Amino acid sequence: LAAMNPDICRERENATFNTETLTNMLDGSAEKTRRRREIESLVINDPDFQHDDPNFMSRSERYDAAVKKSSQMIMKLRDYGISDPEEIYFYKRCVHRGFSEPLDLHLGMFLTTLLNQASPTQLDTFFTPAWNLEIVGTYAQTELGHGTHIRKLETTATYDPSTQEFVLNCPTVSSIKWWPGGLGKTSNHAIVLAQLYTLGKCHGLHAFIVPIRCMKTHQPLPGVTVGDIGPKFGFEEVDNGYLKLENVRIPRENMLMKYAQVEPDGSYLKPPSDKLTYGTMVFIRAMIVGESARALSKSCTIAIRYSAVRHQSELRPGEPEPQILDYQAQQYKLFPLLAAAYAFTFVGQYMSDTYHRITGHINQGDFSQLPELHALAAGLKAFTTWTANAGIEVCRMACGGHGYLCCSGLPDIYVTFTPTCTYEGENTVMMLQTARFLVKCYRQAREGQQLSGTVSYLNEQQRLQPQPVSSRPTVVNINDLASLVEAYKLRAAKLVEVAAKSLQGELQRSISQEDAWNNSSIELVRASDAHCHYVVVELFAAKLSEISDTAVHSVLNTLALLYALHGITLNSGDFLQAGLLSVPQLSQITQRIKALLVEIRPNAVALVDSFDYNDEMLNSVLGRYDGNVYESMFEWAKRSPLNRTEVHESYYKYMKPLRSKL
Ligand SMILES: CCCCCCCC/C=C\CCCCCCCCCCCCCCCC(=O)SCCNC(=O)CCNC(=O)[C@H](O)C(C)(C)COP(=O)(O)OP(=O)(O)OC[C@H]1O[C@@H](n2cnc3c(N)ncnc32)[C@H](O)[C@@H]1OP(=O)(O)O
């Protein structure tokens, strides 16, 4: 065993808090940490899950290996009796080392849609076979022509009362289903979102369970054209697919009928809310917030550990080259991202709790909080994925040239994560959904209605009107988190008002509601961004009040201050324009941020250690726990397929003959 790198040892010795205490807090409790580690070690010590390096495999080999692992995973989950969704998720993440995999859509969207939208009879019919993987399904909504504007999807499901069947068709090229994960080769069923026609009338989008491949031979069924859409930027393990349906008949019982129903005679019963069909998307958006935290915390772990062992350049003449983590500029790149990773971890937990709480109410027939849930999930999904996406790239570049190597782990994290900005609702579109809710709330508050939840600050519109700086004492105390939360709240209130007034101004020019909306999109997206930023800062601050360990409290308080102050510098125009800050305060903030970087520096490695990614999960030579970066990078390079022979065959085929001709 190689000795631990001395730099990284020293970092750990210098930490001011106990990493295990913080890990337990992040997991929820010591028992939860124990159980997560137990599940992870089941995978790590399982010879069936020892894998070849995917960087040295073709796409087909990667898909093959992923299907093999997924199949073994299902057997083993059964053997170990793991059925809690959160535990399945731990196990799955570990088996696939953070990569997306062919069964993601089955586990994440097919099963979830069944659970939330199937009637009790349909659950009896479909859930157990799906749970046992006889039915392998995907979620087929997006078409070549439309991903965002789903009301315009063109696939049709027309009810035929004479046979009590639906007839499914993709009537145009643009109506071909395109993108669903696991659709190309893996699935034998799809939940297809299609326009429902019955008795000559269209009732909009509904979900249908459509068998697409024979359960015995796995051949496509008659009327079904299905395949893989080809190589992508990442997602190599996933067979994102296309699907064209031509007069495919399914029984009436295959329309998901928990809410909307079609009677045998073709009469249609409306659902209590037509947005319930969109419920699975809300679930995944809520989950993605936690994924943002994971992708960013992994990237920070790699970049910060590497920065602790990497020495470069000269800080003071004649002295040894410093650890690159000692450069203020390096700290300024990485520590705000570390703070964001912590913030998003707490926001992810909140989003998951909120989703489960409100869906509990929905299941009891109370739909009143659905709009807020939708707005929160859409906005926070966009806000956190945008930050994490940009942050992963900052971490990669902070590792210099070695960050560009696949063995750094950072390219894989990036290509796997970046589509979260697009899928499950393109981010700008999601921000505009949140803005729609905010503007509505703003108007309600102005009409005197009392708002609750995350928008309750809009109740206080008069009090929240920011005053010119000269006419009142300074609003922000830059050393006080509560005061910073208040400033973010005021900024959000201001930007929601700016957006609402922009709309109002446009409407006064007698243009249509839709054009007014389009002409105000910039203000609307900024309002959502400010609202989400406020929610994140508020949740981070609220989390601190739950922490009893003083050492952990102190270090997280420093991170929360850094997160809030750094966000102000990035958006200083808003804070200045709203009269929430003075120009002299801006330079005080810069000084305060510098002091916070110094405070965080001795704890930086311990703070990433607390995320508790074991080396197998991190899969990064730069982020190794023992810091032995160069040795393992050299070993990895030697395994490159180009190095299998001392002289590559291309030399004999092209170079040598060329030489004799010249
Ligand atoms: C034994 C125990 C068993 C347990 C088993 C459990 C099963 C789980 C097991 C294990 C778990 C293991 C976990 C595995 C995890 C796997 C990982 C999963 C990875 C998933 C990877 C995902 C890949 C990506 C998939 C996709 O991308 S799917 C496609 C997504 N597509 C979109 O998101 C489309 C985006 N577009 C839209 O959402 C909408 O069209 C729009 C843009 C919102 C439309 O807006 P518009 O206003 O034009 O439309 P309208 O439809 O007219 O809306 C008007 C009003 O409705 C409101 N609205 C809109 N959307 C919603 C919504 N979703 N909810 C509520 N309300 C909504 C809107 O705000 C308007 O309101 P109004 O009041 O203002 O009128």
Ligand SMILES: Cc1cc2nc3c(=O)[nH]c(=O)nc-3n(C[C@H](O)[C@H](O)[C@H](O)COP(=O)(O)OP(=O)(O)OC[C@H]3O[C@@H](n4cnc5c(N)ncnc54)[C@H](O)[C@@H]3O)c2cc1C
């Ligand atoms: C890796 C991956 C996996 C996927 N998996 C699935 C899956 O399993 N199942 C599935 O059904 N789909 C899946 N999708 C599809 C995905 O959900 C869509 O790509 C996504 O919803 C965005 O839609 P779009 O591609 O039509 O983008 P578009 O809507 O065409 O977006 C293009 C641009 O137009 C802008 N734009 C569009 N509408 C508006 C508007 N109203 N206002 C302002 N700007 C606008 C957007 O902001 C964006 O900049 C997947 C996609 C990817 C990349």
